[in-house]
Amino acid sequence: MDILIMKIGGSIQDKLPGSFYQMIAQLQQTKKCYPLIVHGGGPMINTLLEKLAIPTKFVDGLRVTTKEVLTVVEMVLSGSINNEIVTQCQIKQLQAIGLSGIDHGLLKVKPVQTIEAIGFVGEVTEVNTAFLMELLENNIIPVISPIGMDETGQHYNINGDMAASAIAKALGGKLAFISNVPGVMKQQKDKSNVYSSLTQVEAEQLIKEKIITDGMIPKVRSAIGSLSVQMKQAVILNGLEPEDIANYLKGNEVGTKFIYKEEVAYV
Structure with a gap:
């Protein structure tokens, strides 16, 4: 059975209709997939940082994370947001468990290396797949907060898209960014069209042309980075249209798919 890793963006988490979680329940009950959720929380983090007068900035879509910022990030991600998603799952009779990457050595990390100093921002080096599979095979949905830890016990903020990508790659699952x-x-003139598929080369060109900007950059690069011979596709889907998830699993054309082969994108 397929494993479906869903990254729920912070910008949509509190806007998801009840039908979104009902769709997940149907997929699990009909054994269409093992669902797994990774979430972000950027807007809520921004709000709390502003209230606390803690400055924040981004470098290439990654939040510069000082010790002060990290404390707030953990509070929001592993606290309120994680609990709310687990609550919504339970309302729909889904057995879900809230986890951070710290729990049971779920996400081991190392610092992200960039030209600019960005503080305690990590990239995943290892995923405890055995632990996740034990939960999934017992019909328990892991709801994962993207906080990781290195060998010294230092905690790191992980971009949620990158965390989801690393988990999907480790599990060999399908990866869907719920946006x-x-x-x-x-x-195009007076209307917007969706790229139905993009290769790595095409996506990087759109970043260069500033068609893909801001927080969409790490989302797109995470989707591309998850691709391999074993995992040839990732997708960005609209969470406000929950049926898009079922259509994607059926192989229908929906959202923007990122493909491993160098195929031509079409609109």
């Missing part, structure tokens, strides 16, 4: 947009958009 508030139907995919990567292209403005």
Whole structure:
């Protein structure tokens, strides 16, 4: 049975309709997939940082994470947001467990290396897949907060998209970024169209042309980075249209798919 790793963006988490979680329940009950959720929480983190007068900035879509910022990030991600998603799952009779990457050595990390100093931002080096599979095979949905730890016990903020990508790659599952947009958009005159598929070369060109910008950059690069011979596809889907998930699993054209082969994108 397929494993479906769903990354729920912070911008849509509190806007997801009840039908979204009902769709997940149907997929699990009909054994269409093992669902797994990774979540972000950028907007709520921004709000709390502002209230606390803690400055924050981004470098290439990654939040610069000082010790002060890290404390707030953990509070929001592993606390309120994680609990809310687990609650919504339980309402729909889904057995879910809230976890951070710290729990049971779930996500081991090392610092992200960039030209600019970005503080305690980590990238995943190892995923405890045996632990996750034990939960999934017992019909328990892991709801994962993207916080990781290195060998010294230092905690790190992980970009949620990158965490989801690493988990999907480790499990060999299908990766879906649940967003508030139907995919990567292209403005054409008076209307916007969705790129139905993109290769790595095409996506990087759109970043260069600033068609893909801001927080969409790590999302797209995470989707591309998850691709391999074993995992040839990832997708960005609209969480406000929950049936898109079922259609994707059926192989229908929906959202923006990122493909391993160098195929031509079409709109």
